[in-house]
Amino acid sequence: MIYKVYYQKTKDRNPKREQTLSLYIEADNEERVHDLMRENTPFNVEYIQLLEGNHLTYEQENADFKLTEF
Template sequence: MIFKVFYQENFSQVPVRENTKTIYIEGENEADVRKKLADRHYNIEFVTPITGDHLLYEQQKENFKVENV
């Protein structure tokens, strides 16, 4: 399953919406995705699975790329 992860790059700073970035990760569940990203020290705000029409919509964006972790 593919998950969209909303995060801040700097774990020690207070999250600011304008600095929120997203990446797409393949994983079994949310916990699996968080475990895969643990070594990056991201301040993860939200992890959401994307499937069906939502996945098709996201795939049409030019910045859609599923990262291998």
């Protein structure tokens, strides 16, 4: 399954919508995504969204779509 992770680059500041970034991860479940992010990044994860069906197709057509591998 493919997940879109919304995050802030640092945990030191309060989250600001204007500074929210995103990346895409393939994992078996949402818990595994949390584990991967915690083990491999210093990021503050805001939200993890499962992408499937038309939503996944739409995201894949975006020029910025690239699966992140750790």
